[in-house]
Amino acid sequence: MPGMSKPADDETLTRSGEGGAMWMKGADMVVEALRREQVEVIFGYPGGAVLPLYDALYQCGIRHVLTRHEQGAIHAAEGYARVTGKPGVVIATSGPGATNLVTGLADAMMDSIPLVAITGQVAKTVIGTDAFQETSIIGISTPITKHNYQIRHASEIPKVFKEAFHIANSGRKGPVLIDIPKDVSGEEAWFAYDDPPQLPGYQPTVVPHHMQIRKLMHGLQHAKRPVVLAGAGILHARATDKLLAFVEKYQLPVVQTLLGLGGFPASHALCLGMGGMHGSAAANKALYETDFLINLGARFDDRLTGKLEHFAPHAVVAHIDIDPAEIGKNVPTDIPVVGDVGEALAMMLSIDVPAPDAAAWREELLRVKRELPFWWVQDGDRIKPQRLIAEIARITKGDAVVTTDVGQHQMWAAQFFPLNRPDRWVTSGGLGTMGFGLPAAIGAHFGRPDKLVVAILGDAGFQMTLQELAVIGEYQLPIKVVIVNNSALGMVRQWQEMFHGERYSESLLPWQPDFVKLGEAYRIPSARVERDEELASALEAFLSEPGPGLLECVVDPNENVYPMVAPGTGIHQMVGVKP
Amino acid sequence: MTPVLSVLVHNKPGVLNRITALFMRKGFNIQSLTVCITENPEISRMTIVMSDMDEAALEQVMKQLHKQIDVLKVTDLTDQAMVARDLALIRVSSPIAERAIIHSLIEPFRANVVDVGRETVTVQVTGDAEKIDALIALLRPYGIRELARTGLTALQREAASSADPKRAGEAQVLHI
């Protein structure tokens, strides 16, 4: 509010200035901005540089969850954002607090998760002097945030927060970091929050060009082997209904990406499941043989495409993406469509073209889907990790929120937990961050407190952020922690078995902590199951019990994830499509 | 192709870092980069000469630049009519007896001597990169002691004026 002067001392904090502006302290402004953004929960960890901010947060009415590590806080914020579609909010102090956010920022950047991360900074007067707990988080976070800000005066707070929430949650979503020097918290200025953000350099295209949509629909009617690739864009755009309507209207087979799971019902006859490195035979056949590929909000990640020259080599490629930089980045695109996939689908639905003559193609794919499903072989009494996942899905009727860590168990969860609804699947895709699954489950719980949350974790990844059991124990959150214990960094072990002559360099974990005692130490009811015949009853007891739980499942350590497209090969060169 | 990009950005602290961090992250190589304020003090112009790249890579560079919130406009000047200038300061060995030679060498380049000492003279030359390269090559045998170049800065020509034959002729002259 330039031009408005400070009110007289006897005027109160809430006294209004021009246009409803209020005279406030910086720290109070931050809290007020969070309130205006309807933030329900903050994940964070205090420290010196954010003491004034935590003072303002004290009993302010916005819930704060104290994780036990800042990495836990930011993954929790990601989990919250994933299941709600709203920006997750995380606070950390300067220096080590801020650097502990780095992995989460990079993870959210890769997977387009809306976050607003607030970091404390040393006072402006000492910035640049290597002051206690000073670090240049702006410099560190520039390549791993959508945008970042360092506030230089309290008067900038309303504008910066307004912009930050807008940038985080519009266009291609992503993390925005706001660095606040400690002395800014004590400065006073006018607070007004009603002006819309002014961002001339940021004008995402939401509504696609109708000519491009026409081209796409024109191409579709002549296709013989059409396929829809449904990415996470469907979920970000909340466009699952429109996708379903479009697919049913033209009877198109659907392939999903890892992050797009849940965007189209797994139980649908036209669903071929996940494509890519550990995708289904039918999905990869579709991607290889298609002559008309409609990519709806996927970024043609290398784990999906395999070797690029063998990806959809015969196809006309239409790519709809809110981020123009993704179009043509990896796969040459014939029909580029920049915009929100929900808007695009609405336009596609409003144009009627004759359905493509693709019955034979559809039949062929559905036959492969029937004949070559994901598989495992039950031999002996060891628990097969694939069956473990399938049982969890059966018992929860597929209605739980599932979070995973990274590794073999993540791929098995993607393969064997059929997701029929959006916002039930929380996994780290692009960055592949071990340690993500447990804190993400905590965030997912706060986003969907009405749902059971099942965290499916590897024995190794669990140990990267297990301190967050304290949050589950403290609040007795209804989160079920499943440890898929194969006594290995399983995915690493699998690659060493397949590509490094079975030299298991640093990938075996013959020594493990007592996971049950560990859970109990955090006052979480905990159990272990080792034999296949006990699996179903153990899971049923575990999942039906109210409140938290931890179940260590000792699984066959020799299981590998199949099918597989080996690195450097094409998606038509899968190994292990059947036993 | 060595593309030349003209990029308008907010004149704010940290913007240059965002752009260079982007180039590093994406593995784009640049030959030169100049930044200066424009007629509007809130806006700076960056002129970026990229290393050789194909069209797909250039498209990616432009799209990535566009994604930056502080980037207002990205123009590819490579195939456009543009005025592009680089400035070099060349300190060259020049015993007093030989000075006339230096003067006669630089004259056709419309270069000037801007500093004179016992041992050396400093020559200032402006023009496109090729012209400056040519002068440097000419002076090299005399012993270049120090060299500083600004890197290219450029503006698109006004569309109408490129049709003006007088101006077009001038453009050719300047592209020695």
Ligand SMILES: Cc1ncc(C[n+]2csc(CCOP(=O)(O)OP(=O)(O)O)c2C)c(N)n1
């Ligand atoms: C932070 C981090 N470090 C290393 C890796 C590399 N990595 C990918 S999967 C994996 C093994 C994970 O083991 P575990 O959590 O037990 O899961 P499993 O594969 O056995 O199911 C490793 C080390 C990673 N993804 N993330």
Ligand SMILES: [Mg+2]
């Ligand atoms: Mg493991």
